[in-house]
Amino acid sequence: MSVAIENFVKAIYKNNNNDVNDTKPGNIAKKLGISNAAATDMAKKLAAKDILNYEKYQALQLTNKGEKMALxxxxxxxxxxxxxxxxxxxxxxxxxxxxxxxxxxxxxxxxxxxxxxxxxxxxxxxxxxxxxxxxxxxxIDTSISLSNTQEGKQYIISRLMSDDKEFFDFCALNGLKYGNSILVTKQFSKNKMTQISINNNTILLNEDFTNIIYVNDTN
Amino acid sequence: MSVAIENFVKAIYKNNNNDVNDTKPGNIAKKLGISNAAATDMAKKLAAKDILNYEKYQALQLTNKGEKMALxxxxxxxxxxxxxxxxxxxxxxxxxxxxxxxxxxxxxxxxxxxxxxxxxxxxxxxxxxxxxxxxxxxxIDTSISLSNTQEGKQYIISRLMSDDKEFFDFCALNGLKYGNSILVTKQFSKNKMTQISINNNTILLNEDFTNIIYVNDTN
DNA sequence: ATTAATTTTTAAGCTTACTTAAATTTTTTA
DNA sequence: TAAAAAATTTAAGTAAGCTTAAAAATTAAT
Structure with a gap:
């Protein structure tokens, strides 16, 4: 399979989480940086190969075969x-x-x-x-986002859900790494910020970050 | 640079050893498994990008830029x-x-x-x-092919110049590996065969193999 | 419930990297 | 050295993977 096709099925798979409309051609196109027309074109081609189901104006849905490819x-x-x-x-x-x-x-x-x-x-x-x-x-993923954690509890970082360099640089600088332990010291519900303690440092995180940092309860 | 271009300059670089004609479009085409017409086409494109020098009916020659790319x-x-x-x-x-x-x-x-x-x-x-x-x-490569070695002398294997699976399988089976030591026990000049000793095993190699196995003198 | 905005599709066209077939040039050979 | 063989080039065409522009359908907003 070509790079274009692999990236296409991957984009559909990854967009297939919340809103059904996320797998419509336009959203896949945006994710891949190609035109809507190109996405529609490709969708038709892949439908002919039984890689996805395509119906005019509808969201794209991977077949079993397509999902296997993406995975x-x-x-x-x-x-x-x-x-x-x-x-x-x-x-x-x-x-x-x-x-x-x-x-x-x-x-x-x-x-x-x-x-x-x-x-x-x-x-x-x-x-x-x-x-x-x-x-x-x-x-089975039992992790929750940092936004939903409780004050005074200890957690293990289980996922950094992003592909933004700035975010990763921030994480690396502050020891926010997969598997590391953190303590939630304060939840500021009004302005949606979370204060944590890690490696004896106190860090204040805003919603942008707490939404993409996932943790597991240490029990 | 595209895969096609990278493979093209690589093929020219690798063919540029013995015969000048080895870098003519037809020979590059053969190496890459494409038609002669496609090779000529590509040659013209790359000449326009100052990657190689192209003159009708002549052998292709990489420019400095092209050689850098290949390397x-x-x-x-x-x-x-x-x-x-x-x-x-x-x-x-x-x-x-x-x-x-x-x-x-x-x-x-x-x-x-x-x-x-x-x-x-x-x-x-x-x-x-x-x-x-x-x-x-x-x-600096001071190695010589096994065909040109002398009876009774010890050598170190310095190069296995092939990309044939059968050959590599044979080498692996018999300990013919980069850096290993061998003793040339006999040169049969008439039928161009070479007998060597490696790991207490005696092996008889024909010209096909001795031409692509290179060794260094142990001095 | 219309109108406006957005999205999707269709249509036409482009580039890359090929193909085959025919014409041309070079090389070989008798 | 002239004819035959082989290689190279030209020409025309194809498929993949895009583009932009316009038409059609859907979605959002007043």
């Missing part, structure tokens, strides 16, 4: 991220940037080699789940 | 080979196959990370020299 690319992306992070100690932004290219030129053979080497991890350094060889994500 | 791709290819071989213990055939794709989607940034990680090696697992970041190959 296969996402698997390779996240395996590369995990591998580059571990091996070369590259930043969250750098690993994403490189994986974005490598994912399309990686055989299943090599993907499995990487996975084995890493001990078949279930999460990448952003906390995103890594699908297995069959495109299955077995792990 | 940059070759550098990435060989770094990947070295890395995959070391990290995943993949065979010479497997590393070549994967590197053939990865080389086109590797940033200079990542290439340097890989190089640093490996200790900036000067040779890949086939014994092929790895150009540095500036496209320079500093090492």
């Amino acid at each position: 296969n690319v996402i698997r390779k992306h996240r395996l590369w991220e995990a591998f580059l992070h571990k091996t070369f100690d590259m930043t969250l932004h750098e690993i994403h940037r490189e994986a974005e290219f490598l994912e399309h030129e990686t055989s299943n053979f090599l993907a499995n080699k990487i996975s084995d080497y890493l001990g078949n991890p279930k999460f990448d350094p952003h906390g995103d789940p890594i699908p297995n060889e069959n495109g299955e994500i077995t792990t | 940059n791709v070759i550098r990435k290819h060989r770094l990947w080979e070295a890395f995959l071989h070391k990290t995943f213990d993949m065979t010479l055939h497997e590393i070549h196959r994967e590197a053939e794709f990865l080389e086109h989607e590797t940033s200079n940034f990542l290439a340097n990370k890989i190089s640093d990680y490996l200790g900036n090696p000067k040779f890949d697992p086939h014994g092929d020299p790895i150009p540095n970041e500036n496209g320079e190959i500093t090492t």
